Amino acid sequence: MNSNKIICGTSFLLPKNEAWNILGPSNKITFSEYGDWRGALTKCKKNQMLVFVIFVTDFLYNSPQINKNSKKNFDLVKILLRNIEQHLKKTSSPTIITISSWKHESIIRQVSSKNNLEAMSNNIFSGLEKLRSLYSNFYILDLDKQLSLQGIKNAFDNRNWYLAHCRLSTVGLNILTKSLSAIINRITKPSKKVLVLDCDNTIWGGVVGEDGVSNIILGQDGLGSAFVDFQHAANKIKQEGTLLALCSKNNEKDVWEVFKKHQSMVLKRNDIAAYKINWEEKYQNLKELSSELNLDLSSFVFWDDNPIERDKVKKMLPQVLTVEPSNNVIEWPDMLSGMDCFAKFNITKEDAKKTKQYQMRAKFTKDIKSDIDEISFLKSIKLKAKAVSMNESTIKRASQISMKTNQFNLRSIRYTEKEALNLKKNTFLVNLKDIYGDHGLVGLVCTKKIDSKFIFLENFLMSCRVLGRHLESWMLNKILQDAKRSKFEFVIAEYIPNEKNGIAKNCLEDHGFKLIKNTKNKKLNKISLKKYVKNGKIYIASVKDTKIPFVKVYE
């Protein structure tokens, strides 16, 4: 939220109005001069986020002759799109364009034929859509859809237009800034990872322990179908990569009986990644779910019909997002599918497999606990790691994993998709398979050449769901082997501690890397690390002499 932003529009946007505060400190926001979107598009620096607010009527207003001349209208769209494309070509930061094409119009004209305004906005939309397929980090919002939630009439204000050439009312301006903030939020922060659901009166109506499986409210009619739709909504976000968990005060047997026997259940038992069905306090259960899944509670969302349970969780675990659902269950399906915190811009192949992968992880954790000898256990599960180079199909995942991995991450360097495009050289993703299944792409390594002797470990991260398999050892070994082959002598690495990556703290030392306390250390051969490192702990490993442990568990 705190990066520098340039905001421009086809008409005035009331800079400094309090509605803009939601986008962060005002000293980070620059508004272009009134209507000077062309200037903003050309002046916008590489590292500045650009927001461009288009009102299609402004084009017609500024040159009324276009209204009658469809060719000129077409030319104008061309110029607009060309300017936008030139900007997209040079920027490495996000670009957000919002479009509103509403104009008060007689209903007779609306039904008789397509007017110029509509033709023009269709042209703009299809042009932008093409650009979106070519450039990542580019977001297009149909503003009218958002404005219509409050009523278009409330969102526009002719008085503001004639007074200051601002199309929007205070209401409209607030909808615009809130929508922008939702988009920017998701660009900079990952989506929530777990939805924890209560059972009774949440995924079905009634109390199974009292009413019995056949008497709960769930099915085709009335309220029962609202619960069915709520389950459909939960299932959809599950398919997009959010884990579903149950947290219910119930007898476990009763709950699974509903899952097994009730004809109208949409969710199946294997859709549930983890569960706590008992009579303990829910905040305790949430904590346990968090350690079981090895996911931070700040990525949890809690949905429960009971206000007392909600209040307790809110008080004890403020980092969990506790949803305040409407009192009216019929509103729930829309509410859940409309929640921004689960939605993602891109769904990768990995997302659809998420639940399966966590179930595999749970089984692995259970098995390794019951085996006495770790090494022979790991040898028996047929671990197979593979480096996967960067290409069209893996770039999205490289960006996604760099954004999402918080714990086992040495430097927490994040890549947007566009930045990931530039990584091809010296970068690889890691695929892991074992008898539990294919874990997908779970690691990312990126190195940079410093000079003929030294390389720098720019990025090194691993998804926590494969923890305990010494995959990090395999990855470090692979880096050293590659370095050896390219005749490098030393690998320099850095650990930048933060609130979440404590788990990676000893990783380098445990694998034979040596801490460098002073950057004037003579081993460094006078190379300057300033260009590479930040202010973390710096380590060095000799390619020749470093022995990586645990590699033998890999085939």
Place this chain on the structure above:
Amino acid sequence: MNKINNKLKEILKKTFPKVKIPLKKNLKAGDFEQWDSLGHLNFLLAVEKFYKIKFTMEEMIKIKTFDEILKILKKKGSKKK
């Protein structure tokens, strides 16, 4: 009346968070640098939002002082005190 005056001051402070508001009763547009025409517009929109009223275009152009705003709020019978 005093109560509304204080409320207006609060809204003014929120509109211009970095400015030290001068100590006088009948404040008016232009009293400090940031209270220019755009600042005034943003201020009046915030007053509208708080009192749930709407100024006409003529009013928006004409009113410059707290006293004038008070008069109009009274006339419109704002729902809040």
